Amino acid sequence: MPSSTSSPLSSSERALEVHHLSGPSDSPIIFDIDLFVARGEKLLVLGPIQSGKSMLMRHLVGLECASTGTIAVDGHAFDPTKPDEKALRTLRARVGVLFEGSALLRRISVLENVELPLLEHQHSSRARARDAARELLAEVGIEVDDRTMPVEVGRAGQRRVALARALALRPRLLLLDEPTLGLDSQAAHDFDETLHALQTKYDFGIVIFSHEIRHAYAPANEIDVLAGGRIVARGTRESLLQSDDPVIHGLLHRRERE
Amino acid sequence: MSVPVQRGEVGSRPSRGAFLTGEWSARHPAGLRPGGRFLSRGRVAVGALHWLGWIIISPRSVVSGGVTRELETLGVGALRLVGSASILVGLIATFQVAYQLKQYGAESVSALAIGWFGTREVGPLVVALLVVTRSASAIAGEFAAMTSNGEIDALRAMSLDPVKYLVAPKLAAMCIALPALTIIADGLITLGGWVGTTFFLGFNSRYYLEQIRTSLAASDLAIGVAKSFFFAFVIAIIASDEGLGVDRRVAAIGEAASRAVVYCLLGVLAADTLINAIFYFIPALVL
Numbered sequence: 178m179p180s181s182t183s184s185p186l187s188s189s190e191r192a193l194e195v196h197h198l199s200g201p202s203d204s205p206i207i208f209d210i211d212l213f214v215a216r217g218e219k220l221l222v223l224g225p226i227q228s229g230k231s232m233l234m235r236h237l238v239g240l241e242c243a244s245t246g247t248i249a250v251d252g253h254a255f256d257p258t259k260p261d262e263k264a265l266r267t268l269r270a271r272v273g274v275l276f277e278g279s280a281l282l283r284r285i286s287v288l289e290n291v292e293l294p295l296l297e298h299q300h301s302s303r304a305r306a307r308d309a310a311r312e313l314l315a316e317v318g319i320e321v322d323d324r325t326m327p328v329e330v331g332r333a334g335q336r337r338v339a340l341a342r343a344l345a346l347r348p349r350l351l352l353l354d355e356p357t358l359g360l361d362s363q364a365a366h367d368f369d370e371t372l373h374a375l376q377t378k379y380d381f382g383i384v385i386f387s388h389e390i391r392h393a394y395a396p397a398n399e400i401d402v403l404a405g406g407r408i409v410a411r412g413t414r415e416s417l418l419q420s421d422d423p424v425i426h427g428l429l430h431r432r433e434r435e
Numbered sequence: 436m437s438v439p440v441q442r443g444e445v446g447s448r449p450s451r452g453a454f455l456t457g458e459w460s461a462r463h464p465a466g467l468r469p470g471g472r473f474l475s476r477g478r479v480a481v482g483a484l485h486w487l488g489w490i491i492i493s494p495r496s497v498v499s500g501g502v503t504r505e506l507e508t509l510g511v512g513a514l515r516l517v518g519s520a521s522i523l524v525g526l527i528a529t530f531q532v533a534y535q536l537k538q539y540g541a542e543s544v545s546a547l548a549i550g551w552f553g554t555r556e557v558g559p560l561v562v563a564l565l566v567v568t569r570s571a572s573a574i575a576g577e578f579a580a581m582t583s584n585g586e587i588d589a590l591r592a593m594s595l596d597p598v599k600y601l602v603a604p605k606l607a608a609m610c611i612a613l614p615a616l617t618i619i620a621d622g623l624i625t626l627g628g629w630v631g632t633t634f635f636l637g638f639n640s641r642y643y644l645e646q647i648r649t650s651l652a653a654s655d656l657a658i659g660v661a662k663s664f665f666f667a668f669v670i671a672i673i674a675s676d677e678g679l680g681v682d683r684r685v686a687a688i689g690e691a692a693s694r695a696v697v698y699c700l701l702g703v704l705a706a707d708t709l710i711n712a713i714f715y716f717i718p719a720l721v722l
Contacts, residue, residue, distance in 0.1 A: 342593075
């Protein structure tokens, strides 16, 4: 178990700060998690399948009730053990989420998918929301007409649309669950580049939850290794490569074996 | 997803007072226990009614756009089924009523019973049962698939209430479609009765129409349409609740659809029994 890291950053620079997070409250799957991400930084939470990555992400956006711990996003503290209406809205307005498989609403158009958070949270007019949605889609490299449905843009396109939707409210923190799973290597590389360009432009923090080892070889400020619902190692790729721990060794050296 | 999902996990932890985020309408694990199902239905019903009022006040809102789409699916899509079934029901009713009345030599008044009973009871009930078989499983299956695909979680993660964006448009569409289909069914049951009475029982059309005119009052039609509003509410809420309250197993989609049909059928029959009992025990309500 790595020692708990204390963040030297000022609260305004912290995109995410998590202390001793365990949950869900009724049957815990993650235990004593500490995370720190500054704005403009990228954290990779790497772990094998069923290690608790998705559950951890669900806690960070208030979809699960934690048993212990504290979460602060962009300097605003949030009690994950007793989430209330106001705190949830504040949290979710600051956090963009890209779920595994995109999770776009399939019965409405691509543009309507991106418009939804704008209409709900910014009370924009339909025309303004549509213009903003078009801009967002252009930024992620998608061009569609009013009637284009999610199924028509393909898997890689859906990821980009989901990215545009996650960025609609200009979040301070972006959570991505297996963002390039199922994409071919070129599409995955292009997605990473788009993400990097958008992070440089808007200066948000990124947390990627994945079991794909390829993320460890992309630029990331820090890698946290999750196994059995606990962070078992934390560091840069170089430092983790030297670890003797069988879990870490198995994860990081898989690419070489493959 | 990389985490094993346990039963009742999705949408299972409503937060305290989280009205605007939709958390309050998410099904609690208690929803899977006896009695909890009623609480769960109640939460969805209260939320759907709240947002239904909002749709009525703001007919140009983004949610209202979904009502047109749902109306197409739930209403227009059911026209052929309801139309053909209603004519057959009219014919069946004619033969059945005429057969019973024949024993008393009163076959000639069968049109009276068809007009009165058809609009008050058979029309709304047949339409509701047809819509249950056609749409309840579709609604529950759609919501269960959305849960399985993470779409419901995605809505909640953006503080968008699934009841507002998914259930309320379906409830609004159902409240428009079912009474409209009931009125159409009333007409087609009468048409089926005319076919049976004139072509098979040998009475002339003028006699049949005269009998229908004598037996049928506007209040009969109004009571039938009022019943269909209750049925629409029951179907929309139960089917939606069954769809939203599932876990993320693929098999849960089929299970939710089956449960929705069963509970909607029971719900419609229970509502009809209650309404009829009220009319029976409080005769003043019978117009």
